[in-house]
Amino acid sequence: MWCWRRMLRLPRSAFKTNKSILEELCMTQRLSSMVQAPILTFFGHVSRREHDFIGRLVVQGRFEGTRSRRRSPMRRANQIEFR
Known part of the structure; x- marks a missing residue:
């Protein structure tokens, strides 16, 4: 709704x-x-494709492999220890 309010130039x-x-x-x-x-229409279109269709696997999040490992987020206490 904020975009319509902005178009009408209404103050908050x-x-x-x-x-x-x-x-x-x-x-x-x-x-x-x-x-x-349209997003739901596309999702329905892709999910009705073949089981091995790459687009379906990507949209549904069913691809093989493991998630990439990253460095754990730095916490404030860890930053203080390094200084």
């Missing part, structure tokens, strides 16, 4: 409901649902 302090903003813009659905629809 303006008390307007989300419903009134959507009516002012003549919008019937939210922006997030408009973006999510």
Whole structure:
């Protein structure tokens, strides 16, 4: 909703409901649902492909191997010890 408010140049302090903003813009659905629809369509299209299709394996996160190991995050106490 913040992007619609920005388009209308409404300040943050303006008390307007989300419903009134959507009516002012003549919008019937939210922006997030408009973006999510093609993503779900693509996911459904890819997941109906063959079982060994690489795109399906990547989208569903089912590829073989182990996750890469990284250095553990530095904590503030560890930084103090090195100095």
